[in-house]
Amino acid sequence: MTCEEIPGLIDAYLDGELSVATTLQAHEHFAACESCRRILESEAALHGLVVQAARAAPVPAELRNHIRAGVSTGPPSRLHPPRRLVVRFGIVSGFVGLAVLAGLATERLWSGTMTPLAAELAGKHLLYGEGQGGALEMMTSEATTMGAWFQGRLGFPVRLPSVALRPERLLGGRISSVADRPAAYALYNRSGRPISLFVTRRIPFTRRGWTERHVDGAELYFASLRGVTLVWWEEKDRLYAAASIGDEDSLVEFALLCIRGAQSRPGGAALPLRFAARSREAAASRRRLRHRSEAS
Amino acid sequence: MLQDTYEALRPIQATPLNEVRQALDRLPLPYREPLVLAHIGGFSYKEISEILAIPLGTVMSRLFRARRLLRSELREPTRRTPSVG
Numbered sequence: 001m002t003c004e005e006i007p008g009l010i011d012a013y014l015d016g017e018l019s020v021a022t023t024l025q026a027h028e029h030f031a032a033c034e035s036c037r038r039i040l041e042s043e044a045a046l047h048g049l050v051v052q053a054a055r056a057a058p059v060p061a062e063l064r065n066h067i068r069a070g071v072s073t074g075p076p077s078r079l080h081p082p083r084r085l086v087v088r089f090g091i092v093s094g095f096v097g098l099a100v101l102a103g104l105a106t107e108r109l110w111s112g113t114m115t116p117l118a119a120e121l122a123g124k125h126l127l128y129g130e131g132q133g134g135a136l137e138m139m140t141s142e143a144t145t146m147g148a149w150f151q152g153r154l155g156f157p158v159r160l161p162s163v164a165l166r167p168e169r170l171l172g173g174r175i176s177s178v179a180d181r182p183a184a185y186a187l188y189n190r191s192g193r194p195i196s197l198f199v200t201r202r203i204p205f206t207r208r209g210w211t212e213r214h215v216d217g218a219e220l221y222f223a224s225l226r227g228v229t230l231v232w233w234e235e236k237d238r239l240y241a242a243a244s245i246g247d248e249d250s251l252v253e254f255a256l257l258c259i260r261g262a263q264s265r266p267g268g269a270a271l272p273l274r275f276a277a278r279s280r281e282a283a284a285s286r287r288r289l290r291h292r293s294e295a296s
Numbered sequence: 297m298l299q300d301t302y303e304a305l306r307p308i309q310a311t312p313l314n315e316v317r318q319a320l321d322r323l324p325l326p327y328r329e330p331l332v333l334a335h336i337g338g339f340s341y342k343e344i345s346e347i348l349a350i351p352l353g354t355v356m357s358r359l360f361r362a363r364r365l366l367r368s369e370l371r372e373p374t375r376r377t378p379s380v381g
Contacts, residue, residue, distance in 0.1 A: 011360055015334060017341050046367060050335045053316035201340075 001029040006036045010043050019204055020179045024116055117179060117241075118209065121198065122228040124176060125243035129187055129194040136187060139172035146173050150184040150199075158184040158199045161254075161261035167191060168254060178241065179203045188254070190244075195254055198241040202234055215252055218259050222248060231255050311370050319369035327362035330355050 001009075001022075006029065012018050013026050030037045128135040138149045143160040150158035153175055163170060168188045176185035176198065183200035210221035210232075223230045231251050232241035240258055244251050320328065329348060333339045341359075345352045 011363065012341075012356070015341070015359075043363075046363060046370075047335070049311060049313070049316045049370075050320065050331060050366065053313050053320055 001025045003029075003033060003036055006033075006039060010040060013040075014044055014047050016180050018180075020116055023180055117232075118223045118225050118230055120178065121196075121230050121232075121241050121243050122225040124185070124198070125194075125196040125228050125230075125245075128174065128176070128185060129196040129243065130245070135174060136172040137174040141170045143170060146170060146186060149173065150175075154182050154184060156201065159261065160186055160197070160199075161258045163188065163257070166257065168195065168257075178239065190250060190254070193244060193246050193250075195242060195244040195251070197254075197258065198239075198243075200239050202237050202239050213252075216256055218256060220252065220255055224248075233259065235259065315370065316366075319366055322369060323362060323365055327358055327365060330358045331362040331366075334359060 006026070009018065009022070009026060013023065018026065030040055138146065140146050140149070143162055147158050147160050150173065160170065168190045171187045171189055171194075173184060173186040176183045178198050178200045181200050181203055183198050186197040186199075188195040188197065207221060210223050213220050213222060218233060220231050220233050227245050228243050229246060229248050229251050230241065230243050231248075232239060233255060234240070240255070242251055242254055242258070244254075320331070323331065330344050333344045333347060334341075339347065341352055341355045344355045348355070350358075
């Protein structure tokens with residue numbers, strides 16, 4: 001990546017719209033180029049100011065009405081909790097250097113053997129999961145409480161599996177990120193062994209380096225890195241990833257528990273009503289958007 | 297050349313929030329909309345494109361232009377933004 005390319009990419013970089021590969025290239029360039037890093041810091045400051053200013057003031061009525069006309073019956077919560085604030089405030093409050101260095105260190109350490117996503121997930125599991133819960137921002141064993149906490153901060157619903165009759169116990173969670181996108185991080189414990197669960201919006205990345213397995217109709221992708229077993233799967237517009245030091249089988253079991261807990265079933269018996277209602281609401285919202293887009 | 301332009305800027309972090317809010321209010325609606333959706337709603341470019349029913353490329357160019365206009369407003373807070381062309 002060259003200095004000439006940076007001005008054209010910087011907005012998408014700060015908005016989290018670049019591919020993982022391009023984001024990593026940009027990380028590398030910013031770490032090496034002081035003048036581009038100054039541009040990044042200046043742009044990040046502008047982004048941060050807009051967020052702070054807009055949060056502190058009500059949205060002008062004229063604008064609010066226009067947006068409402070566009071998404072008149074969509075879920076109201078979508079407009080409120082900003083889901084990328086974590087990234088932006090992090091960047092603005094001076095952690096550009098740290099983020100760049102962490103990104104680079106992670107990539108260089110593991111790039112020869114593993115994809116950046118695997119390196120990131122394994123690194124965060126070791127950081128948050130194996131630290132006995134010290135990095136958690138919210139401690140609770142209630143999946144619904146945890147889900148509501150995530151939604152309030154990320155702006156999108158996060159479905160966590162019910163583990164009431166399972167050997168896993170929910171310990172709590174924190175706001176994290178996956179491939180520079182804000183993500184929910186929930187920590188479980190199964191027989192003294194931590195299991196990390198990441199939930200974020202679906203992100204484009206290469207599946208090379210991951211082993212695909214079909215288990216009970218679910219499409220799971222596996223990898224193992226530095227003793228950490230990793231699995232990810234997609235569901236609708238979400239990316240789920242779990243990590244644990246241990247055998248693949250218990251992680252598969254956990255993944256299937258998450259998948260079953262989030263899917264509708266005939267009669268809806270296994271699905272909490274809250275999730276069923278949200279699924280219907282999301283489907284209706286998508287239909288409305290599609291209809292509007294076709295009509296215009 | 298771009299670097300020189302950026303280096304010539306005052307530290308933008310020092311801008312008072314009310315000044316930023318006023319500058320936001322002065323932005324023409326076609327530029328303010330995607331900016332607010334991206335920053336406050338946290339919507340992706342694709343989602344903004346669907347909400348505003350404009351092409352993805354237009355979302356990107358309006359965001360780019362919006363930020364340039366905003367930056368220029370913050371450097372010269374008393375100047376009014378020209379109407380959208």
